[in-house]
Amino acid sequence: MALAHAILTILTDTPSSGYDIGKRFEEQVSCFWKASSQQIYRELTKMEQQGWLQHEVIAQTGKPDKKLYSLTAAGRQEWQRWYTAPTEPTPIREDLLVKVLAGAHVAPEQVRQAVLLRRHRHAQQLQLYRRTEAEEFPPNAMTRSQQFSYLTLRRGLRYEQDWLAWCDEVLTFLDEQAAADSPSALPDTSALPLQ
Amino acid sequence: MALAHAILTILTDTPSSGYDIGKRFEEQVSCFWKASSQQIYRELTKMEQQGWLQHEVIAQTGKPDKKLYSLTAAGRQEWQRWYTAPTEPTPIREDLLVKVLAGAHVAPEQVRQAVLLRRHRHAQQLQLYRRTEAEEFPPNAMTRSQQFSYLTLRRGLRYEQDWLAWCDEVLTFLDEQAAADSPSALPDTSALPLQ
DNA sequence: TTGACATATTCAACAAGTTGAGTATAGACT
DNA sequence: AGTCTATACTCAACTTGTTGAATATGTCAA
Structure with missing residues (x-):
């Protein structure tokens, strides 16, 4: 419905x-x-x-x-x-998270690639929203209807930013893992990759 | 597939x-x-x-x-x-955003109610994830497989936090509108509800 | 002992979403 | 003259997701 x-x-x-x-x-x-x-x-x-x-x-x-x-x-x-009536959140179905979940079963480079590809998409979408924001929502001259419309755009902006931030978390984790595994790594940065 | x-x-x-x-x-x-x-x-x-x-x-x-x-x-x-192969982001279908989009056509109280109901759900889900985090992911003793699993939980945590933050943005906007409309409001806080 | 719960799977019907083709008019571009 | 795009709608086939019922065995607690 x-x-x-x-x-x-x-x-x-x-x-x-x-x-x-x-x-x-x-x-x-x-x-x-x-x-x-x-x-x-x-x-x-x-x-x-x-x-x-x-x-x-x-x-x-x-x-x-x-x-x-x-x-x-x-x-x-x-x-x-x-x-x-109350609205239920959308059921989420994210391939990428399934891939990350299975990250231990593939080469780290494969995880990195998967995340990088998606990061790029979200970066593009964010840029698009930023353009819309600049073009269609003048800070001091919005109609009431526009203000509500802007709130929904804010959701989009946040959503993409949040994806980017998470992608970066994963990439950082992978970097630290790589550094810890390689012989030339600084020895004391391997533990506690995230908190 | x-x-x-x-x-x-x-x-x-x-x-x-x-x-x-x-x-x-x-x-x-x-x-x-x-x-x-x-x-x-x-x-x-x-x-x-x-x-x-x-x-x-x-x-x-x-x-x-x-x-x-x-x-x-x-x-x-x-x-x-x-x-x-590259993964596409999930198509999102959010009733709540449709409701907020049409916010100008209903009483502000109705928008507030809709947002509050959802905020509550996300707060609960966040708490649940926080519990999982505390119980199943000991900061310094994760297996490699657990670390990846933890990264996906991080996505969930972020997701819920982001929803909460947006809900609060909307609620703040509604408060400011209400204050601006009511006669007893402070007169100079009405403009620029968000930026 | 009766009923709830966990294990384990199947079938049927329906609602929602996707893909691709088909029909038409009209202006603009090449 | 032919193609492309925009407007405007329809039909058919298919995949995916949801809902509800049915079947069967064993354990545990009220």
Whole structure:
């Protein structure tokens, strides 16, 4: 039911077509939700069958017709119900952590490579968020709606920073291990790699 | 294919039954992967069909028979291939962020409630991880395998701490808004809620 | 002795997410 | 003239994840 509620939330803001919703997902919401257009269209059909939405067909010149969806009273009510119900955290499924967990069974270089690759991805994503922050959220001139939007971007920023910091922890650990194992290492830095 | 590789990883360590794997998922891996036993059994069957695993039936006294799965050469090879292939970050789907995004459309108290509920959950999870840390990872006496395991716990600890910090950011923002809106507020603390 | 709990696995149905193709119009670029 | 992109939607097949029930044995405690 989760995607349905994300869609309801967008339609709370303004009536939209499936295509519009898809774009808003990509632009605004991609930091914490991803949905393919196929998924969105399918969900919209289901939600209309449930009576949460209605649509009217809008003829456009130069573009294909579109179905403009808007909330029904039942939809608005369902949205309110959802809003006050507790939200569960996303189940996390992280390949990289599985790899690190098994780190003792592979060459240290393999662990390092895996972590480095992911570190790079998070660094890029962080940069992207930083750009968005600079471009779309002027420190002293945000509307109320923008302020909330900014709070969600803050989550994205934190998330990426936290990943980077953890990757660095792992890399530091690997460095210390390597130093301790190599004959030319300083002898007294091997213990207590993390605390 | 992701669950399959998590299972391969566990079997790299030691041959196990579906039930054993389920328990290790719950105990060790639950911080970053969740799988129901049904899912695991289904996946094991599929993996055996692909030739990654083989099993032998072990008769036990006082307990039902079990199927002890172990890696084949092909399975080990596939695991190696996966290990060196880049890992994508999990797609995140966070209801709570959708709620905060729409914060301007509901009463501030509703946002606060939603955030407080989640904050509580993360605080509890953090405490749980802290206990695990204290009980299972003695600072100076970890095996190599434990050290890697500890690194994954570190990810969990960080993750929960980061959530708490963000929740507090949102709550602070809401407090400042409330103070700015109420007549008895200090007049000059309203601007620049975050930076 | 009855019921809860741990061990150990299977089947069925469904919901959610992914992949890929297909249909259409229209403007812009080459 | 042909291709690319943007708009706008649909259908089908598949994989993955969730929920609930069913089966079977043995131990431990109320």
